[in-house]
Amino acid sequence: MHSEHSRQSETGAAPHVTILIPAYNEAGNVISLLQDLSATLASLPEYAFTVLFVDDGSTDETVTLLEQAACTDPRIGVIELSRNFGKEMALTAGLQALKCDAAIIMDADLQHPPHYIPEMLCKWRQGFEVVSTRRVKIDEQPLARRLGSQLFYTLLNSISEFRMEPGTTDFRLLDRVSIEALQQFTERNRLFRGLIDWMGFKRATIDFEAPARHAGTARYSYSRLFRLALNSFMAFSLMPLKLAGYIGLFVIVVFGGLLGFMLGDKFLGSNAFGFSNIAFVIVTNVIMNGIVLSCIGLVALYIGHIHTEVIGRPLYLIRKRVGRAIHDGKPEYS
Ligand code: UDP
Numbered sequence: 001m002h003s004e005h006s007r008q009s010e011t012g013a014a015p016h017v018t019i020l021i022p023a024y025n026e027a028g029n030v031i032s033l034l035q036d037l038s039a040t041l042a043s044l045p046e047y048a049f050t051v052l053f054v055d056d057g058s059t060d061e062t063v064t065l066l067e068q069a070a071c072t073d074p075r076i077g078v079i080e081l082s083r084n085f086g087k088e089m090a091l092t093a094g095l096q097a098l099k100c101d102a103a104i105i106m107d108a109d110l111q112h113p114p115h116y117i118p119e120m121l122c123k124w125r126q127g128f129e130v131v132s133t134r135r136v137k138i139d140e141q142p143l144a145r146r147l148g149s150q151l152f153y154t155l156l157n158s159i160s161e162f163r164m165e166p167g168t169t170d171f172r173l174l175d176r177v178s179i180e181a182l183q184q185f186t187e188r189n190r191l192f193r194g195l196i197d198w199m200g201f202k203r204a205t206i207d208f209e210a211p212a213r214h215a216g217t218a219r220y221s222y223s224r225l226f227r228l229a230l231n232s233f234m235a236f237s238l239m240p241l242k243l244a245g246y247i248g249l250f251v252i253v254v255f256g257g258l259l260g261f262m263l264g265d266k267f268l269g270s271n272a273f274g275f276s277n278i279a280f281v282i283v284t285n286v287i288m289n290g291i292v293l294s295c296i297g298l299v300a301l302y303i304g305h306i307h308t309e310v311i312g313r314p315l316y317l318i319r320k321r322v323g324r325a326i327h328d329g330k331p332e333y334s
Pocket residue numbers: 021022023024025026056084085086087090106107108109111213217218219220
């Protein structure tokens with residue numbers, strides 16, 4: 001048997017699992033979602049489930065439907081945001097409210113099918129602290145979006161310090177340790193998936209087939225996705241900042257060499273190439289531009305330090321502390 005250290009509540013009661021669902025104008029989906037969910041959850045009597053919806057400022061019937069559901073089923077809770085803040089913020093609001101042994105994050109549009117939940121829980125019971133899912137079949141994803149997502153992962157992985165698994169989605173299970181770790185993050189521009197990958201912990205990935213959206217249309221426009229991608233680059237790598245500096249250095253080296261050659265030819269050689277005065281002016285100018293660019297790179301290094309300080313990401317994360325010698329006064333799972 002696997003070491004089920006701490007996967008059970010200390011009292012031996014059923015582990016408490018919360019399903020966290022951000023919803024924005026999902027009136028066409030919540031009823032079917034709840035039906036599917038309750039069928040799946042009913043088949044897992046060994047867990048105590050709660051379902052936490054975060055309404056992200058919906059303007060349709062979503063809130064009414066969710067409130068009705070919460071009235072009839074005590075396992076359902078709803079957090080209503082004052083306006084639309086975007087999915088990442090809705091997830092953050094939900095995350096801060098979590099008090100459970102594990103949480104499963106899923107979309108409200110049935111693109112994250114509840115019937116994968118047992119498999120995720122199974123991985124969790126085996127000791128994994130983050131269970132991610134990877135889409136193997138994507139219906140109705142336009143080519144441009146698929147290419148864009150590929151480009152995003154290739155670029156990000158080539159320049160950032162940790163690896164972000166391509167194709168993984170927000171459909172994830174988080175163990176209590178990883179939830180508590182995530183609750184420490186205070187940065188404002190956040191991409192959940194990125195942060196979770198940054199955290200480390202014992203992770204497993206399962207493949208799943210994503211069906212088309214049940215009702216309504218996807219809310220992430222290209223411009224919004226582009227902004228999200230740009231934010232992730234800025235959050236996970238300083239490379240874009242340093243790029244100017246590298247270009248500057250390159251220009252200085254290449255054109256400095258050229259200028260040296262031209263001067264040598266004019267004053268030491270036989271003036272065989274006969275470089276005109278205007279050529280000297282141009283090359284000197286390009287070198288000057290190179291110097292300016294490399295100075296920008298230098299400034300970027302300082303900005304990079306400020307950036308790291310300002311986002312205030314935890315310096316390290318601890319999985320657990322073992323042994324009597326560590327008297328931090330708190331049992332690991334209280
Ligand atoms: N969502 C949200 N706030 C938003 C946009 C979306 O809470 O501003 C929710 C939405 O209700 C759904 C999930 O985030 O549960 C994924 O949204 P969507 O299906 O539009 O995105 P995609 O599937 O294209 O990633």
